[in-house]
Each structure stands twice: as C-alpha cells, then as structure tokens.
Amino acid sequence: MAPLIPQPTDTMRHLTPRVIVAELDKYIIGQDKAKRAVAIAIRNRWRRQQLPPELRDEVTPKNIIMIGPTGVGKTEIARRLAQLVKAPFLKVEASKFTEVGYVGRDVESMIRDLTEIAVNHVNAEEMLSVQAKAAEHAEERLLDLLLPERPGPPTDRDDEAVGDRLEEGDDATEQQYARARERFRRLLRDGKLDDRSIEVTLEERGMPTVEVFTNAGIEQMGFDFQNMFERMMPSRTVARRMTVAEARDVLTQQEAENLIDRDKVRAIALERVQSAGMIFLDELDKIAVVNRKGAGPDVSREGVQRDLLPIVEGSTVVTRHGMVRTDHILFIAAGAFHAAKPSDLIPELQGRFPIRVELDSLGEAEFVRILTEPENALTRQYAALLETESVALDFTPDAIDAIAAVAATINQRTQNIGARRLHTVMEKLVEDISFDAPDMPKRRVTIDADMVHATLKDIVEDEDLSRYIL
Numbered sequence: 001m002a003p004l005i006p007q008p009t010d011t012m013r014h015l016t017p018r019v020i021v022a023e024l025d026k027y028i029i030g031q032d033k034a035k036r037a038v039a040i041a042i043r044n045r046w047r048r049q050q051l052p053p054e055l056r057d058e059v060t061p062k063n064i065i066m067i068g069p070t071g072v073g074k075t076e077i078a079r080r081l082a083q084l085v086k087a088p089f090l091k092v093e094a095s096k097f098t099e100v101g102y103v104g105r106d107v108e109s110m111i112r113d114l115t116e117i118a119v120n121h122v123n124a125e126e127m128l129s130v131q132a133k134a135a136e137h138a139e140e141r142l143l144d145l146l147l148p149e150r151p152g153p154p155t156d157r158d159d160e161a162v163g164d165r166l167e168e169g170d171d172a173t174e175q176q177y178a179r180a181r182e183r184f185r186r187l188l189r190d191g192k193l194d195d196r197s198i199e200v201t202l203e204e205r206g207m208p209t210v211e212v213f214t215n216a217g218i219e220q221m222g223f224d225f226q227n228m229f230e231r232m233m234p235s236r237t238v239a240r241r242m243t244v245a246e247a248r249d250v251l252t253q254q255e256a257e258n259l260i261d262r263d264k265v266r267a268i269a270l271e272r273v274q275s276a277g278m279i280f281l282d283e284l285d286k287i288a289v290v291n292r293k294g295a296g297p298d299v300s301r302e303g304v305q306r307d308l309l310p311i312v313e314g315s316t317v318v319t320r321h322g323m324v325r326t327d328h329i330l331f332i333a334a335g336a337f338h339a340a341k342p343s344d345l346i347p348e349l350q351g352r353f354p355i356r357v358e359l360d361s362l363g364e365a366e367f368v369r370i371l372t373e374p375e376n377a378l379t380r381q382y383a384a385l386l387e388t389e390s391v392a393l394d395f396t397p398d399a400i401d402a403i404a405a406v407a408a409t410i411n412q413r414t415q416n417i418g419a420r421r422l423h424t425v426m427e428k429l430v431e432d433i434s435f436d437a438p439d440m441p442k443r444r445v446t447i448d449a450d451m452v453h454a455t456l457k458d459i460v461e462d463e464d465l466s467r468y469i470l
C-alpha cells in the first residue's frame, strides 16, 4: 500500500551523512566517530523509507551506544541531531526508572511521552497550515462582534401582503449593512480598531481534575480519557472583555483549532513516531550490573533492562493516541561506562545496541577550539551578554590559550569534567566584569593572557581552592 500520510522524508533527502556531520561540526568539536555513527544511523532511516514495503519492514535500526567520560559532548550531539532532523525526539535518563516509584511497565512511558511530543509537533504544524484560513474566520467573527445586529431574514410571521414591500426594504438595509461591514473590515485590517474593547464569548471545556485520569494505569487501556471527558463536560461559555487586538489572536487560535482534523494529526504523529522517532537513553551505564551477586538496587537495575528489552526490540505500546509499534524507533544510548562496561548489560540488550562509539576525552587543544569555533562558543556568549550593557568584550588569542590551559590543568588535578570545566573557569574569569559592566566608564574590555593569569593564578595554584571554585 502506498503511504497515504505525508512524511517528512523530502526534507531528509538532502541530509546526507556528510551534511549531518558538517552541521554537527558547527557546534561540537572533534568526536568524529560518534558524529559519523549517528549520521549513518539517521541516513539509514531515510534509506529504509525508500525501500519497497516488504523489505522496509525487515530493516531494523542499528541502535548506538556512545561511550565517553562526562562533559565531552554526548548529550550535545544527540540534542543537535534532534534539532537537525526534526524527528520526534525524547531524552530520558535510564537511571530514572530505577528510582522509587517507578515500577515495571513504566518504562513504556517513554514511548507515550515521545508520542505526545510528536502529536504536539504535528498539531503545531497543522495549526500553522490553517493559519491563513483561521485568520479569515476570526476576522468575520470580529466583524460580527463589532457591528450592530445584522438585519435578520424575513420571518414566518411576516404577512404575505406586505412581504414584497418588506423585501425591498430589506435589500436596502442589507446593502447598507454590507457596506458598513466592509468599512469596518478596512479599519480592522489597518489596525485602527486594535485598542477598542469588546466582549468575546469563549468556550471553556475540560476541567483540570480530568488530569487525574490520564495516568499511566488507565492510559494503558488505550483510551483517550482526557478527550472523552472533555467531550462529555458541558462546555461552559464565559464572556471576557479584551481589546480587539487580543480578540483577534484568541479567535484565530480558536478557529485554527476548529479547522484541524484531530484524527489526521494523530495518524501523522503515530506514523512519524514509528518510522522516525528517536530516543536518547542517557546514563545507560547506571542500569548495568557490574557484580551480579549483589542484591538490592541491582535487582531493580536489571529489572529496568528487562523492561527496556521489549521496547528496544520492538513491541506495541498503547498510548492515548493509539498503538505505537516500537520496531523502528532509533535508540541512542550514552554513558561513561567507567565502572560498568557495555558487556555488563544483559546480553539481549547488548545485542540490540550493535554500534558502539567511543568519545575522546578533551584536552587543551580541543578546549582552544571549543572556546572559539562553535557558533555558540562561550567567548561569543559572554561578548553578546555584555554587549547588551554596551560593553565590548574580546579575548586575545593568548588569553584563549591560557584559559584552555587552566581548564586542562584543573581537569587533570581534580576531576575531569571535560568541557564543562570551561564554564566554571570562564565564569570566574569574567565575574568582576559581569558585575561592574553597567557602571563601567570603559566601554571596551580586552582580556589577555596576563589578565587570565592575574585573575585565576591564586585559585589554580591552590589545589584545595580550585576544587571548590573552578
């Protein structure tokens, strides 16, 4: 059967592995192996979509484990990737399912959350696509509100004998009314009526208490209780006074909602989750069991792995929007895997993550690049922040080298927290400038190596101090 539902594959066509890596390069320094692996995985999903249906179902995603110490870009890669491909994307900590209060099937909630994200996404897209029409409808409703009663059609009570004469009169008033309406329309479009206050009758449906019913237990029954209750509740109408400008927004929103076909939204969203959904499973190492003899928390860790298994392997999860097959959802897992190794995961789960990529720990040379190259580089962020105070902040190249060296030294001496160290070092470095900026007579600050040393020297030299401050 040909796919009836439009899919975002057209936008995917130009996202070749090379293009994906180039996009990731804009934000993440190094980590080429990880970038390549995710780029291939994403491309393979598009390739799968191009296959004939019989074959398409056979190709399962090659899930990935990103292995690397803290602060080297694992989460960042996943986050940027999701933005790039615009696929339904969810980030979840595997360890959260071992917490008290999470039991058994709750692992399935990640699929429900992902579906919710997709539905919201598609809904927003649809809202956008009916925006023009909704605006037209809203305008008519505004005109209804602004203009005095439209003359009604002749009613049954009208005497046959006077009917003719009345109709003529009606024609005239009707025309007059139409002219007035067009006049108002022009004023409205020119924004001349924006500040005028009018009363808008709004429907308010659904009660907050309904939320209680959307908990997992009932949701597993595959029934959209919230929606059902919303429909059952008598819709209350409330009259609210607002300006024409506000009313235009409110009514457009309302009309857009009325124009949207909810079943279509669901169908598209479900299809998207199933064929393009992506789940970033962080801290996978925290649910690995190093010592199998142990009891206590290990039991729940292994339990979570077992619960994950069917979802990763492919099963059907019931959500309030419908059934979701998880076979083709891509899982990207991440973890430091210091104590535990991927081989400490239960074998079935290991098998479902065939691709392992290691991320490199970052050193001074990478720090120099991280400080300057990415579009969101820290030095740019601070400069932009201070620019709002009309202070021009810049860094000399030897200052950058010095900051990178300080960060690398402290990572070595205390704990290696990767690029996150740059945040603490930079914050300390610009602290005084940040504080004084609004009142500084000088409108330009250039940070050079001497200044970096002068500001950070005492802290760097005192190991105890740097443990606390940087």
Ligand SMILES: Nc1ncnc2c1ncn2[C@@H]1O[C@H](COP(=O)(O)OP(=O)(O)OP(=O)(O)O)[C@@H](O)[C@H]1O
Binding pocket: 027, 028, 029, 030, 031, 068, 069, 070, 071, 072, 073, 074, 075, 076, 077, 335, 336, 370, 374, 418, 419, 420
């Ligand atoms: N290779 C890199 N290039 C540019 N910035 C990076 C890089 N690695 C980390 N960063 C920056 O460091 C911060 C932390 O990175 P990220 O959240 O990706 O770490 P992580 O690898 O997920 O660590 P954890 O294991 O603690 O979750 C982010 O602000 C990110 O922008």
Ligand SMILES: [Mg+2]
Binding pocket: 074, 075, 076, 282
């Ligand atoms: Mg992370």
